[in-house]
Amino acid sequence: SLTLLDAVQGKNKERDYCILMLFLNCGLRISELVNLNVSDIQGDTIRVLGKGNKERTVYMGEACQEAIAAYNATLPPAIQEDVRRPLFLSQKKTKDGVSTDSRMSTNAIHRLVKKHILDAGLDPTQYSAHKLRHTAATLMLSRGVDVKTVQEVLGHEHLNTTEIYTHIENTELKIAAEANPVSKMAIEKKE
Numbered sequence: 001s002l003t004l005l006d007a008v009q010g011k012n013k014e015r016d017y018c019i020l021m022l023f024l025n026c027g028l029r030i031s032e033l034v035n036l037n038v039s040d041i042q043g044d045t046i047r048v049l050g051k052g053n054k055e056r057t058v059y060m061g062e063a064c065q066e067a068i069a070a071y072n073a074t075l076p077p078a079i080q081e082d083v084r085r086p087l088f089l090s091q092k093k094t095k096d097g098v099s100t101d102s103r104m105s106t107n108a109i110h111r112l113v114k115k116h117i118l119d120a121g122l123d124p125t126q127y128s129a130h131k132l133r134h135t136a137a138t139l140m141l142s143r144g145v146d147v148k149t150v151q152e153v154l155g156h157e158h159l160n161t162t163e164i165y166t167h168i169e170n171t172e173l174k175i176a177a178e179a180n181p182v183s184k185m186a187i188e189k190k191e
Helices: 002-007 013-026 029-034 062-073 106-119 127-144 149-154 158-181
Strands: 045-049 053-058 091-094 099-103
Touching: 002 013, 013 045, 013 062, 013 106, 013 127, 029 106, 099 149, 106 127
Parallel strands: none
Antiparallel strands: 045 053, 091 099
8 A cells, every 4th residue: 555655646646645545544435535525524534425325424544634635735725715615626628628627536536546556566457446445444454443443434334344354354364374484383293
């Protein structure tokens, strides 16, 4: 995940970095990210409208808050002050070449995630916007966050959906145990 964040460059780097941070820090679904408005951000929290129109509050780390502030600072002052606007704006061009500010589409987010995955030298068949959500869940679990809390953060209705990530975590724990040199020691047989 750090490799991906470090590789973000280009004319929209603050916006793209912010989008990737929200996926990795908050475990948002792509539809949740696309539908965020500036008014949904209150200090260190985001009001997220999830599946089935269920609302939840997700906390952000400092780096994520700083990424949002850095992205917002790249926008013209009049747009910065509009709290009713979508958080992530596209710069679509109309037929006469005039730029219009509208909500970024799901497809645009997919494309930018794939672009940055390629730029980071990662395999785009192995990573996607949704995979970043998986990564966020796995990172939380690997840092000791309990599965019930991860369920709340991700907005899963059923715990068994979240428990898929504990299987991933358990696999990593098994690999770690097998990598320990002590696990390979032969036991002397006493006769």
